[in-house]
Amino acid sequence: MFKDLREFIKKLEEERELIHIKGRLSPKFEIPGVIKYFVKERNSVLFFDNVEGYKIPVVANLLGTKRRLALAMGVKEKNLAEEYLSRRKKPIKPTLVKRGPVKENIISEKIDIIKAIPVLTHHEKDAGPYFTTGVVISKDTKTGIRSMGIHRVQIKGPHTLGIFLNMPPVATFLERAEKRGEPLEIAIVLGLDPVSFFSSVILAPEGIDKFDIAGGLIGRSVSLVKCESVDLEVPANAEFVLEGRVLPGKREPEGPFGESSGHYFTFNNPVAEIEVITHRNEPIYHALMPFAGEEDILMDFCWQMEGKSLLLNSIPGLEDIVLKDMGLITVAQIKKQEESDGLKIIEQLFECGIPNKVIIAVDEDVDIYDDKDLWWAISTRFQPDRDVVIKKDMPGLSIDPSNIQTESDSSGAKVLVTMTSKIGIDATKPLKDYDRYKRLDVPELVKSRIRPIIERYLAVKTP
Numbered sequence: 001m002f003k004d005l006r007e008f009i010k011k012l013e014e015e016r017e018l019i020h021i022k023g024r025l026s027p028k029f030e031i032p033g034v035i036k037y038f039v040k041e042r043n044s045v046l047f048f049d050n051v052e053g054y055k056i057p058v059v060a061n062l063l064g065t066k067r068r069l070a071l072a073m074g075v076k077e078k079n080l081a082e083e084y085l086s087r088r089k090k091p092i093k094p095t096l097v098k099r100g101p102v103k104e105n106i107i108s109e110k111i112d113i114i115k116a117i118p119v120l121t122h123h124e125k126d127a128g129p130y131f132t133t134g135v136v137i138s139k140d141t142k143t144g145i146r147s148m149g150i151h152r153v154q155i156k157g158p159h160t161l162g163i164f165l166n167m168p169p170v171a172t173f174l175e176r177a178e179k180r181g182e183p184l185e186i187a188i189v190l191g192l193d194p195v196s197f198f199s200s201v202i203l204a205p206e207g208i209d210k211f212d213i214a215g216g217l218i219g220r221s222v223s224l225v226k227c228e229s230v231d232l233e234v235p236a237n238a239e240f241v242l243e244g245r246v247l248p249g250k251r252e253p254e255g256p257f258g259e260s261s262g263h264y265f266t267f268n269n270p271v272a273e274i275e276v277i278t279h280r281n282e283p284i285y286h287a288l289m290p291f292a293g294e295e296d297i298l299m300d301f302c303w304q305m306e307g308k309s310l311l312l313n314s315i316p317g318l319e320d321i322v323l324k325d326m327g328l329i330t331v332a333q334i335k336k337q338e339e340s341d342g343l344k345i346i347e348q349l350f351e352c353g354i355p356n357k358v359i360i361a362v363d364e365d366v367d368i369y370d371d372k373d374l375w376w377a378i379s380t381r382f383q384p385d386r387d388v389v390i391k392k393d394m395p396g397l398s399i400d401p402s403n404i405q406t407e408s409d410s411s412g413a414k415v416l417v418t419m420t421s422k423i424g425i426d427a428t429k430p431l432k433d434y435d436r437y438k439r440l441d442v443p444e445l446v447k448s449r450i451r452p453i454i455e456r457y458l459a460v461k462t463p
């Protein structure tokens with residue numbers, strides 16, 4: 001398995017998953033534009049060798065497909081879900097090591113982030129350059145419990161950042177630190193090994209260490225080193241680490257920034273000051289173009305896998321789930337025992353912690369991975385006056401512009417509150433009428449006889 005980004009890049013080259021773009025391109029709009037429009041045509045990893053104004057290359061769209069996540073975990077794509085769920089049950093704690101390549105260069109004076117790192121400016125109206133792969137690590141100072149997640153980070157000045165710490169547990173750690181009037185120490189890690197990067201997005205409750213999860217998914221303990229100026233540990237093989245503090249009680253406009261949801265958002269957000277940057281020799285900058293498809297793996301697939309591992313055993317009748325569009329749309333496959341099971345399971349999913357807004361329940365004979373099948377179930381098995389449940393005033397996803405957003409006052413600092421309504425569509429067959437809804441097919445016996453014939457013809461290459 002891959003101990004760092006570089007080993008993974010080598011593997012991607014061997015597998016012909018990565019394309020080198022040799023022409024000189026600016027990190028402002030040009031590289032993002034190429035990522036956006038190239039990926040639309042062909043979902044490859046892109047490696048920009050020649051970045052205008054920098055000697056540092058940029059790699060992007062690393063985990064844009066399930067195949068590449070499977071490569072990162074060393075499994076076949078068809079076994080990815082099964083293997084994920086099995087490894088997820090076997091966490092492996094990180095190991096603290098004395099030294100690591102991330103310490104090869106230590107900058108503690110005259111810090112100028114934008115001079116040191118080719119941070120991209122992504123969309124037309126973005127307020128400036130943003131880290132979009134910055135994995136923010138922090139700890140609750142009282143309990144020592146760690147947080148680790150990707151957060152959007154605006155470069156506001158040579159060592160000043162705007163940072164969106166909206167999701168718990170880090171949002172809770174900041175709130176507690178602010179109540180004490182203390183700053184929150186943070187380390188922003190760029191260029192992790194691919195599985196640790198993926199694991200950072202898991203919606204884990206406070207107390208679950210995502211390095212333990214990453215270790216389990218990799219099958220080997222992640223090596224961590226101590227930071228220079230803050231009491232935190234970071235992956236020893238990362239490309240860059242920025243160490244600093246989120247200032248207590250301070251809020252400033254951060255944005256506009258074109259988000260994963262395809263819309264711009266400006267928030268009144270905390271400010272961080274960076275005191276130390278460490279990086280490897282000849283570092284590589286890992287970029288992510290928002291709204292260009294990589295979130296399908298990093299949010300939808302990640303949260304779907306977590307949903308499966310947590311919910312399939314705890315909600316009776318729930319057989320499988322698929323998440324789309326940052327989890328806002330969730331499809332649930334269910335096995336009904338009672339007529340009310342469809343709506344009952346939907347109501348349980350409303351509260352499950354995934355930031356869903358539309359939930360569609362279907363039967364076991366519907367392929368929830370096939371949109372055409374899903375639309376067929378909705379068109380033919382769902383009655384609007386009978387099969388809908390709507391809930392108001394539920395917590396929503398902050399980057400869904402249709403939600404209602406307010407700011408509440410917490411310990412002298414404003415906290416963003418996002419509320420949504422939710423709809424559940426029960427597109428399952430009524431139990432009492434199963435025969436009427438029987439899906440058309442040819443007899444089973446015939447299916448097994450014709451399969452080899454179909455496969456033979458599928459194998460024939462057409463000119």
Ligand SMILES: Cc1cc2nc3c(=O)[nH]c(=O)nc-3n(C[C@H](O)[C@H](O)[C@H](O)COP(=O)(O)O)c2cc1C
Binds near residue numbers: 164171202298299
């Ligand atoms: C591309 C990407 C960008 C994200 N940006 C943010 C963000 O700006 N703010 C936020 O609170 N969560 C963001 N998230 C979600 C968090 O990474 C995720 O909820 C994580 O579990 C938070 O963990 P933490 O609270 O331990 O930091 C983002 C996720 C992805 C995949």
